Amino acid sequence: MAERAEVIIVGGGIIGATAACALAHADIDVILLDMHAPHMQWESNTTDLRVSALTQASANILKTLDVWPDMIQRGVCCYRDMKVWDGNGDGYLHFDCADTDFNELGHIVENRVTIAALWHKLQSLPSSQCLTGHKISSLQLADSQAELTLDNGKQLSTPLLIAADGRESFLRQQAGISVTGWPYRQDGLVATITTDRPHQHTAWQRFLDEGPLAFLPLHNGQCSIVWTLSTETAQSCLQLNEQAFLDKLHQASGGILGDMLATSQRAAFPLKFQYANHYCAPHMVLAGDAAHAMHPLAGQGANAGLLDAATLAELVIKGKQAGRPMGSQKILRQYERQRKGDNLLMMSAMDVLNKTFAHHNPAFSKLRSGGMNWINHSAQIKNMFNQHAMGLRSDIPLLAQSLPCW
Numbered sequence: 001m002a003e004r005a006e007v008i009i010v011g012g013g014i015i016g017a018t019a020a021c022a023l024a025h026a027d028i029d030v031i032l033l034d035m036h037a038p039h040m041q042w043e044s045n046t047t048d049l050r051v052s053a054l055t056q057a058s059a060n061i062l063k064t065l066d067v068w069p070d071m072i073q074r075g076v077c078c079y080r081d082m083k084v085w086d087g088n089g090d091g092y093l094h095f096d097c098a099d100t101d102f103n104e105l106g107h108i109v110e111n112r113v114t115i116a117a118l119w120h121k122l123q124s125l126p127s128s129q130c131l132t133g134h135k136i137s138s139l140q141l142a143d144s145q146a147e148l149t150l151d152n153g154k155q156l157s158t159p160l161l162i163a164a165d166g167r168e169s170f171l172r173q174q175a176g177i178s179v180t181g182w183p184y185r186q187d188g189l190v191a192t193i194t195t196d197r198p199h200q201h202t203a204w205q206r207f208l209d210e211g212p213l214a215f216l217p218l219h220n221g222q223c224s225i226v227w228t229l230s231t232e233t234a235q236s237c238l239q240l241n242e243q244a245f246l247d248k249l250h251q252a253s254g255g256i257l258g259d260m261l262a263t264s265q266r267a268a269f270p271l272k273f274q275y276a277n278h279y280c281a282p283h284m285v286l287a288g289d290a291a292h293a294m295h296p297l298a299g300q301g302a303n304a305g306l307l308d309a310a311t312l313a314e315l316v317i318k319g320k321q322a323g324r325p326m327g328s329q330k331i332l333r334q335y336e337r338q339r340k341g342d343n344l345l346m347m348s349a350m351d352v353l354n355k356t357f358a359h360h361n362p363a364f365s366k367l368r369s370g371g372m373n374w375i376n377h378s379a380q381i382k383n384m385f386n387q388h389a390m391g392l393r394s395d396i397p398l399l400a401q402s403l404p405c406w
């Protein structure tokens with residue numbers, strides 16, 4: 001006999017675990033399933049290669065879910081300034097939290113910190129159950145429910161299945177939801193770097209010929225880098241010995257943080273522009289990277305996914321309170337309407353930005369630098385950028401406004 005829950009979420013990354021936490025706060029009975037158990041503890045001298053720059057809106061979601069204090073204990077790093085400059089011109093942009101009502105522009109957080117704190121919170125919420133160690137082997141979308149079979153033969157059923165199983169979502173494919181997109185032929189090379197000069201709680205980003213190089217401040221004083229390179233260059237950088245890599249990185253950084261003293265192991269992630277043509281199917285809905293994968297140059301993928309999770313949870317909770325059946329297609333469509341356009345706009349903006357900096361024509365470079373400097377000197381436009389970069393718009397879900405949705 002199949003085990004049943006009001007909601008089943010496949011994918012216990014940042015997005016799936018956030019949706020689970022929000023629903024469990026409303027006493028909705030939820031199963032969170034991931035093929036891997038998350039790391040809940042680690043050696044203090046290690047760092048996760050995957051980090052996210054979380055906006056104020058994302059921090060609000062995690063604070064309202066009461067996950068933030070645990071994250072602080074595990075280690076988050078605020079950034080108060082963001083400095084962006086053109087490696088091929090004199091274009092320069094400086095965003096400073098002193099121009100906002102906040103003490104910081106956002107936070108850099110290792111993904112393992114966010115995920116561990118969310119799973120830890122879930123363990124204390126009685127209506128949630130976490131299952132790990134097994135993949136989904138089949139999905140059936142029936143008239144009244146979604147039916148899942150795991151690779152150990154276990155069967156599960158639910159009126160609402162949330163697919164938060166990442167960019168290559170197995171569930172999205174099984175449900176026959178098509179995607180539109182293209183590979184960037186660029187990789188995001190990531191590593192943790194010890195630099196000679198302190199990071200000054202600043203997110204640094206230098207635009208170079210093959211893509212941007214970002215230095216993101218970490219709570220232990222090191223920096224996490226996200227370096228967009230052609231796939232070929234990224235692969236060759238992975239093969240370099242430590243000193244040769246650090247020399248190349250120092251040159252690419254323009255010396256902004258002094259010498260590069262040490263690097264962790266390195267990894268490279270192939271980048272893609274991809275969106276699901278539909279966010280929902282009967283009794284199933286997509287969230288996070290399963291619905292949209294975007295260029296990481298402005299660090300917005302997880303932030304967009306957190307808004308998906310908060311919006312979806314709010315609609316499902318309100319629907320239940322109003323007596324609507326769980327998994328109602330009307331609610332899932334409402335979610336799609338609220339999030340798809342917003343996500344597409346963000347992805348397209350990242351895509352345009354990536355293309356803008358890929359132009360090496362001197363006249364275009366001059367125009368680009370002029371544009372950056374013009375924005376830098378316009379308080380009004382910078383304020384608009386700041387609000388957007390912090391994720392604080394008027395139409396965001398309740399959790400992102402620091403309001404409970406249960």
Ligand SMILES: Cc1cc2nc3c(=O)[nH]c(=O)nc-3n(C[C@H](O)[C@H](O)[C@H](O)COP(=O)(O)OP(=O)(O)OC[C@H]3O[C@@H](n4cnc5c(N)ncnc54)[C@H](O)[C@@H]3O)c2cc1C
Pocket residue numbers: 010011012013014015016033034035036051052053054134135136164165166167169170171188189190226269287288289290296298299300301302303304305
């Ligand atoms: C280099 C790089 C830098 C980035 N920097 C930022 C940043 O600064 N800020 C930001 O907001 N975003 C950033 N992003 C994007 C961000 O990392 C992603 O958008 C986010 O992690 C997506 O989370 P998710 O939970 O949707 O998917 P994932 O993190 O991919 O999680 C999916 C989960 O599903 C599980 N799973 C998959 N298939 C199955 C299955 N069949 N059965 C069971 N479980 C399954 C996996 O084990 C995994 O735990 C960056 C991305 C890259 C590549």
